Amino acid sequence: MGVEEAQKNPVLRTDELQAYFGPFHAVKGVSVSIFPNQVIAVIGPSGCGKSTFIRCLNRLHEETPGAKVKGQVWLEGKDIYGKGVDPVLIRRRVGMVFQKPNPFPALSIFDNVAIGPKLMGLRRRALLEEKVEQSLKQAALWNEVKDKLNKLGTSLSGGQQQRLCIARALAINPPVILMDEPTSALDPISTARIEELVQELKNRVTVIMVTHNMQQASRISDKTGFFLLGSMIEYGDTVQVFTKPRDSRTEQYITGRFG
Amino acid sequence: MNFKNWTYLQRRIINWMAKIVLFLFTFLALLPLIMILFYVLRQGGNVLSWSFLTTLPGPTGSTGGMANSIVGSLVMVALASIVGIPLGIVSGVYLSEYGVGKTANILRFSLDLLTCVPSIIVGIFVYGIVVIRYGFSAYAGAFSLALIMLPIVARSSEEIFKLMPGHIREAGLALGLSRWRVILQILLPGCRKAVLTAIMLAVARIFGETAPLLFTALGNQFYARSLSQPTASMSVQIFNWARSGFADLEQQAWAGSFVLVTLILFMNLATRFLGRVRS
Numbered sequence: 135m136g137v138e139e140a141q142k143n144p145v146l147r148t149d150e151l152q153a154y155f156g157p158f159h160a161v162k163g164v165s166v167s168i169f170p171n172q173v174i175a176v177i178g179p180s181g182c183g184k185s186t187f188i189r190c191l192n193r194l195h196e197e198t199p200g201a202k203v204k205g206q207v208w209l210e211g212k213d214i215y216g217k218g219v220d221p222v223l224i225r226r227r228v229g230m231v232f233q234k235p236n237p238f239p240a241l242s243i244f245d246n247v248a249i250g251p252k253l254m255g256l257r258r259r260a261l262l263e264e265k266v267e268q269s270l271k272q273a274a275l276w277n278e279v280k281d282k283l284n285k286l287g288t289s290l291s292g293g294q295q296q297r298l299c300i301a302r303a304l305a306i307n308p309p310v311i312l313m314d315e316p317t318s319a320l321d322p323i324s325t326a327r328i329e330e331l332v333q334e335l336k337n338r339v340t341v342i343m344v345t346h347n348m349q350q351a352s353r354i355s356d357k358t359g360f361f362l363l364g365s366m367i368e369y370g371d372t373v374q375v376f377t378k379p380r381d382s383r384t385e386q387y388i389t390g391r392f393g
Numbered sequence: 394m395n396f397k398n399w400t401y402l403q404r405r406i407i408n409w410m411a412k413i414v415l416f417l418f419t420f421l422a423l424l425p426l427i428m429i430l431f432y433v434l435r436q437g438g439n440v441l442s443w444s445f446l447t448t449l450p451g452p453t454g455s456t457g458g459m460a461n462s463i464v465g466s467l468v469m470v471a472l473a474s475i476v477g478i479p480l481g482i483v484s485g486v487y488l489s490e491y492g493v494g495k496t497a498n499i500l501r502f503s504l505d506l507l508t509c510v511p512s513i514i515v516g517i518f519v520y521g522i523v524v525i526r527y528g529f530s531a532y533a534g535a536f537s538l539a540l541i542m543l544p545i546v547a548r549s550s551e552e553i554f555k556l557m558p559g560h561i562r563e564a565g566l567a568l569g570l571s572r573w574r575v576i577l578q579i580l581l582p583g584c585r586k587a588v589l590t591a592i593m594l595a596v597a598r599i600f601g602e603t604a605p606l607l608f609t610a611l612g613n614q615f616y617a618r619s620l621s622q623p624t625a626s627m628s629v630q631i632f633n634w635a636r637s638g639f640a641d642l643e644q645q646a647w648a649g650s651f652v653l654v655t656l657i658l659f660m661n662l663a664t665r666f667l668g669r670v671r672s
């Protein structure tokens with residue numbers, strides 16, 4: 135643990151987190167502390183439980199029929215799986231961006247971003263407009279859409295749609311944003327824009343990003359977690375994980391010898 | 394001419410022939426519709442007039458019309474829609490969003506069975522449970538129409554809602570929307586056009602129904618004074634004219650048929666138009 139971390143409290147901490155699909159044990163006891171204003175990359179071979187892991191962090195995993203979670207997740211010091219905790223409220227504190235850009239169909243660009251703040255009780259038109267503009271600026275999309283806010287969100291290009299989804303998530307000021315392979319459906323230029331964006335977002339939010347792209351992970355993340363068969367084999371500073379991994383399986387995966 | 398050019402020419406010819414064949418088949422599919430409209434118009438065209446639409450039916454030898462049956466049909470279809478459409482959509486939402494397990498399967502199966510019940514049986518059923526006690530009425534007619542409409546709307550909207558990708562619902566949940574808000578704010582608006590089309594098809598379908606109305610709304614030579622009175626409908630009026638045995642009334646049946654088919658056609662066109670606006 136670095137010096138600056140010792141002074142801060144973790145924004146997110148998991149303790150022996152387990153996730154199941156029916157009888158299938160998909161995440162096997164993950165304990166990790168994540169500190170604010172960092173980008174965390176989650177890597178590992180396909181099917182090792184990366185998506186399942188991050189979907190436990192906003193209580194989305196339990197929406198799958200037959201899915202179950204055990205263990206604890208602490209968000210800003212509060213157990214999100216505690217008794218009587220409403221998952222809907224947790225999800226307003228942990229944003230999510232998906233692999234496929236998925237703006238809400240039939241909603242305008244404006245409404246796609248405004249739907250979250252409206253839900254949180256923001257009604258005044260002027261305030262909403264301000265919030266939408268601010269979120270779109272943070273998502274580096276404002277200049278491209280400011281003249282067509284009433285157009286459908288689905289009318290944008292794939293890369294723009296993904297930034298719209300990021301703006302949508304940012305609009306309710308979550309301290310944590312989860313991203314599940316957010317650039318895997320995008321072209322290199324859109325990918326670069328989103329990577330840049332994630333770097334800027336770091337000042338405001340903690341980003342936990344699943345990626346299959348090793349270069350991407352090493353480019354943009356501060357910490358890296360390596361998953362294998364449902365366990366987090368290694369977690370540490372990205373530089374350390376990529377240059378001198380502690381576990382031989384991490385090294386094998388990173389150097390492309392399996393996965 | 395070298396070999397390459399020859400295959401290119403060949404491809405062009407085949408392409409061209411395929412186009413012609415497709416056009417012919419489209420025309421073949423359209424032919425019945427054109428023939429029906431043409432035939433009906435030829436048989437009843439000369440009694441078709443503005444007054445035909447605005448006067449009450451009369452005995453043979455007089456110039457009657459179908460004003461009351463147009464109103465009756467509109468009223469009963471509207472009544473049936475007020476019940477059948479919301480109920481159908483709610484069932485569709487339930488089946489698509491929560492539709493796992495026994496209750497849902499029973500509901501799905503019953504709706505499918507209801508779709509298959511011949512409409513005359515629906516009429517007899519409503520006769521048995523409503524008409525025997527309360528008499529012929531627009532209510533009874535609308536009830537039987539709603540029963541025909543409900544399963545169509547429910548099953549087609551279920552299929553429409555299922556087409557919405559799961560990750561879009563998840564995006565809503567991940568934003569902190571509750572499930573019913575995802576349904577109201579994302580699913581329904583997103584499927585609006587397709588659902589509207591399904592609704593219009595169901596409305597067009599019940600518009601032309603005759604059999605269930607014979608046993609429930611009966612028919613009326615005048616305007617019904619209230620919804621609990623026997624009520625005229627276009628299809629039953631056409632039926633009565635057609636079997637009257639008088640040549641002039643039979644001609645009115647043809648004219649009435651033309652009006653009915655045209656109305657349904659226009660409703661379908663209006664739906665297409667509505668679907669295209671705002672896209």
Ligand SMILES: Nc1ncnc2c1ncn2[C@@H]1O[C@H](COP(=O)(O)OP(=O)(O)OP(=O)(O)O)[C@@H](O)[C@H]1O
Pocket residue numbers: 155158160178179180181182183184185186187198
């Ligand atoms: N809905 C489901 N029902 C049953 N098993 C599932 C379900 N979703 C995922 N799994 C299983 O759980 C395991 C972890 O899946 P997960 O989606 O978390 O993998 P992942 O690491 O995100 O893979 P990828 O890199 O391919 O996205 C896999 O073995 C998968 O087969």
Ligand SMILES: [Mg+2]
Pocket residue numbers: 184185186314
């Ligand atoms: Mg995944």
